[in-house]
Amino acid sequence: MPNEMPLSAETMKNFLYASTATVSMQMLKRGFRNSAVTGVRPLNPKSARLVGPAYTLRYIPGREDLDKPPMPGDPPSAQRAAIEETPAGHVLVIGTEGNTRSGTLGDILALRLKVRGVAGVLSDGAMRDTPVIGRFDFPVFCAAAAAPPSMNHLHPVEVQAPVGICGVPVYPGDVIVADEDGAIVVPRHIADEVARDSFEQERLEKFVAIRVRQGRAIPGTYPPNDETKAAYQAWLKAGEPAGG
Structure with missing residues (x-):
């Protein structure tokens, strides 16, 4: 499958050289007008450059009989699977249907992702412990900050399924390119050429x-x-x- 192809070192280098503004223009030239994720910001502006394939986690609204404070003996959940299974170098993309009343991740889970070598996080939801995460050398993009834990209002249902992030579709394996302007979602099958042409446009x-x-x-x-x-x-x- 094209979305399972790893990114080459050259494609990574080209995307890291170009701004999201440049990448968005290259997407427009190919007819993609709905590739830019707006309304999200990096918690640490000094750690805002992010490139990697998407590994997705989808939440739906929570329900009181299903979503309770965590216990050590809880069965595996989609959230915990995402924390332990997102491959190194990938971007964990968390879809919440725009629900910002609870944080999808806190500092401990974000730290676990960082230690595991995950490239970063992109979410249309909120994060907890944002003052701490904001000091990490780890790109985390989100729409808001929230003190309550995820199970207050959210329920994790699946990983590696398509999600919508601020009105933009993200399929597993799509390439996420982000900086302080926001994020661009590039389908994997055109990522190499978009990266190449973005590099050339940036240089020009x-x-x-x-x-x-x-x-x-x-x-x-x-x-x-x-x-x-x-x-x-x-x-x-x-x-x-x-x-x-």
């Missing part, structure tokens, strides 16, 4: 920014005309000098 825009700082007008510079494209190629051959 670096050159365009140099030209604008030099006083060049926007027409002909952005988008670049043939003259600007030729100057860009010369700049690449020169080793991308900072002064243009």
Whole structure:
């Protein structure tokens, strides 16, 4: 299955070089207008760069006879499965139907994910212990903070099923690319080309920014005309000098 293909080191490097703004433009060029997850923010802005395949966890609204304070002898749950089974390098994507009344994770579970090598977390719900998680060198994106535990209002039902995050569909294996602007969801089968073209767009825009700082007008510079494209190629051959 295409969604099970691991990401190459080059694709990872290309996505990490590009901003989500650039990746969103590449998605638009391919006809994808609903790929940007807005309304989520990183708990630690200094740890906001996130790239990895999605491993999903889905919650539904909780019910009092099913969702009670945890006990050591509780049977396995989808939440605990996600904590222990999300592969290293993947992004745990938690869908809550936008329920922010309870936190889906607290500092202990987030720390467990970090120690296991999970790339980060993306959720349309809330997190608990946000002052602590916000000090982790671990990207956690969410919509809100909430003190109550998840079982106050939520019930974990399954892992590795499609989820909706702020109106954007996420399928297991889709690539999540996130920074301080939010997150972009890229279907796995186009991820390599989107990453490649995002890298090239980012590099071109670096050159365009140099030209604008030099006083060049926007027409002909952005988008670049043939003259600007030729100057860009010369700049690449020169080793991308900072002064243009």
